Amino acid sequence: MATDSPDxxxxxxxxxxxxxxxxxxxxxxxxxxxVIVPALAVGIVSALVLLGVSLxxxxxxxxxxxxxxxxxxxxxxxxxWMIVMLTASGLVVGLLIGTAPGRAGPDxxxxxxxxxxxxxxxxxxxxxxxxxxxxxGISLGPENPITAANIALAFWLGRRFAPGTPVAxxxxxxxxxxxxxxxxxxxxxxxxxxxxxxxRAQPGxxxxxxxxxxxxxxxxxxxxxxxxHPGFDLALPAYTRPHWGDLLxxxxxxxxxxxxxxxxxxxxxxxxxxxxxxxxxVLALTLGGLLLGLLGALGGRLxxxxxxxxxxxxxxxxxxxxxxxxxxxxxxxTAALLIAATCGFRGGRIFPAVFVGVxxxxxxxxxxxxxxxxxxxTCAVLGVLLAVxxxxxxxxxxxAVLVGDAAVLPMLCIASLPAWLLVTGRPQMQxxxxxxxxx
Numbered sequence: 001m002a003t004d005s006p007d008x009x010x011x012x013x014x015x016x017x018x019x020x021x022x023x024x025x026x027x028x029x030x031x032x033x034x035v036i037v038p039a040l041a042v043g044i045v046s047a048l049v050l051l052g053v054s055l056x057x058x059x060x061x062x063x064x065x066x067x068x069x070x071x072x073x074x075x076x077x078x079x080x081w082m083i084v085m086l087t088a089s090g091l092v093v094g095l096l097i098g099t100a101p102g103r104a105g106p107d108x109x110x111x112x113x114x115x116x117x118x119x120x121x122x123x124x125x126x127x128x129x130x131x132x133x134x135x136x137g138i139s140l141g142p143e144n145p146i147t148a149a150n151i152a153l154a155f156w157l158g159r160r161f162a163p164g165t166p167v168a169x170x171x172x173x174x175x176x177x178x179x180x181x182x183x184x185x186x187x188x189x190x191x192x193x194x195x196x197x198x199x200r201a202q203p204g205x206x207x208x209x210x211x212x213x214x215x216x217x218x219x220x221x222x223x224x225x226x227x228x229h230p231g232f233d234l235a236l237p238a239y240t241r242p243h244w245g246d247l248l249x250x251x252x253x254x255x256x257x258x259x260x261x262x263x264x265x266x267x268x269x270x271x272x273x274x275x276x277x278x279x280x281x282v283l284a285l286t287l288g289g290l291l292l293g294l295l296g297a298l299g300g301r302l303x304x305x306x307x308x309x310x311x312x313x314x315x316x317x318x319x320x321x322x323x324x325x326x327x328x329x330x331x332x333x334t335a336a337l338l339i340a341a342t343c344g345f346r347g348g349r350i351f352p353a354v355f356v357g358v359x360x361x362x363x364x365x366x367x368x369x370x371x372x373x374x375x376x377x378t379c380a381v382l383g384v385l386l387a388v389x390x391x392x393x394x395x396x397x398x399x400a401v402l403v404g405d406a407a408v409l410p411m412l413c414i415a416s417l418p419a420w421l422l423v424t425g426r427p428q429m430q431x432x433x434x435x436x437x438x439x
Contacts, residue, residue: 028208035212038158039173043219046150046177050220051228053127053146057134061305064135077301082137083293086304089136090289093129093345094282100125103281108346109272109431111144113192113389114175117155117167118148126346133345137304138292139336140347143182147348150174173216180217181224183232183401189217191393232308232401234315234358239374239407247414249371250379253364254415257357257383258422260330264338265387265429269437272342276435281344288343292336299332306347307333307355314355318362318373326363330356341429349429353388354398357381374403379415387423392416 064085069076097104102122105111118126130145154174158165176189183189193213224230275284296303302310314321314329321329337352361377378399385395399412427437 039215043177043216047181047223060135079297086293094285141351143348176213177220180220186217254383261387323366
């Protein structure tokens with residue numbers, strides 16, 4: 001019987017390496033320790049970029065929605081001012097995108113939360129239009145463009161100071177730092193990236209791959225917490241005594257949220273195709289701004305902006321609006337998210353989707369007052385986010401942190417099962433370059 005002969009190349013390599021050296025070089029600790037310093041640096045810078053953009057947007061928002069209408073003796077949130085401001089925001093953003101290097105980034109309908117690095121020259125224009133979008137009252141959040149900008153900066157600086165490092169390292173560190181800063185906790189970054197990493201066939205333990213991102217997420221979260229004290233807690237009434245009847249309501253509300261989200265998802269490519277037919281960003285964004293202004297006039301000021309602060313205002317007084325008023329807000333905000341995300345505004349979909357879920361949950365409570373507020377709101381947010389983001393950990397985590405009450409976790413986990421069965425395999429709220437939806 002013939003026997004396999006040894007590979008001469010492998011034999012020579014083995015003789016050339018002293019005994020034990022290969023083991024030392026591949027020890028996980030030796031590979032992970034050098035990542036700590038760049039991870040902490042990337043996390044801190046990511047948080048500072050997010051904080052800087054947020055502060056600039058807040059100052060500009062105060063000017064556009066306070067100082068300016070007061071000087072003109074126009075109601076700050078009158079129907080006329082909302083239509084004028086949102087239309088003007090679309091016009092200005094369209095002009096900037098048409099002239100900015102790289103058009104201030106790719107078509108936002110084709111981007112997700114974590115994407116490959118952009119060219120560094122695109123970042124200033126992307127950040128500028130993001131500030132204008134946030135300040136102008138557009139129904140989009142900062143998460144997508146800020147994450148894209150931080151990934152581009154981290155990759156550009158990282159390759160200059162540490163050439164040869166893999167692209168995936170800088171993407172994961174910048175994404176984790178930004179997500180940690182957005183949510184004020186590194187747990188969010190670890191959960192979201194674990195879902196991303198699980199879909200890739202990579203060697204090594206999952207926690208080895210999460211080590212750097214967790215450090216970056218921690219640095220980003222601590223930086224943001226120390227400087228800005230972010231918070232997601234809606235201060236809803238405590239949910240201390242779960243009942244069997246709440247299981248059915250939790251499932252029904254989560255499924256209703258998923259169905260609502262899927263309506264927007266299936267409408268997404270059609271709305272995008274309609275705006276793309278205009279063939280110019282100024283036309284598409286001005287029309288989009290006008291439509292958003294009309295929606296704002298219909299739904300009221302709480303349906304403007306990214307939605308987190310407005311969701312807190314809704315939750316502070318669950319009985320302050322009728323079920324019909326909540327339903328109008330749900331419909332208006334869903335339509336506003338759909339238009340803003342398809343006409344060309346740069347922004348993320350998580351925060352406005354949270355508002356939709358909060359309003360939907362409060363609507364369910366207003367319709368059936370025996371349904372507790374906390375599980376109604378969290379399960380509605382869970383359902384909407386599952387349909388819009390198609391990320392289970394992100395949806396569960398975001399819904400849970402809105403109440404900070406462990407008693408709702410079993411309800412959320414149970415409600416997530418039928419909701420996930422409903423959304424999995426469906427089109428996503430993201431398109432290929434040819435306009436077809438991702439699956």
